Every structure is written in structure tokens, then in C-alpha cells.
Amino acid sequence: PLKLYELIQSINPVIRGWGNYYRKAHVRKLFNKLQRWILRRIWSHRRKRWRNAGWKKYPVKMLYEVYRLENLTSLIPDLNRKTASIR
DSSP states (O other): OOOHHHHHHHHHHHHHHHHHHHTTSSOHHHHHHHHHHHHHHHHHHHHHHHSSOHHHHSOHHHHHHTSOOOOGGGGOHHHHHHHHHHO
């Protein structure tokens, strides 16, 4: 039984490594699908562990900002350049 922070810290290197390896290809749609799948699996883990609505207690914004879940779409180089030029 892992705590949410431990779970996210254990999967972040895998997400980051996989994302950095494949980011040069045209994977925007795939990364979006994978990101949604990762969120569903985290919520499923919370729900199975506590038998409650874990996704309500841990919204997406909280997972990314507080628990520092790695975002696959932020690894795509084109998106980083566009967002950097806007700011």
C-alpha cells in the first residue's frame, strides 16, 4: 500500500524517461491519451485503496501542482517554445 506521494514519485521517472525518448515524434495525441490514462489509473488506485471517490479528493490541478505529477505534454519541444514565446 503506497501513499499517493510515493506512488507519483515512483512513476515520475518512468513517465519522464518515456516522454523524453518519444517526444521528437508526432505524439501529441498519444501523449494526451496516455496522460488521461495515467490520471484514471491514479484515481483507480485511490478508489481501490480507500473505497471512496478518490478522484474528488485529488483533482487534476492538485496532482500536478502539489504532488508534482509529470506532464507528458509539457515534454513536447514545440509546445514549450510556443508557451515560452507567449510569456
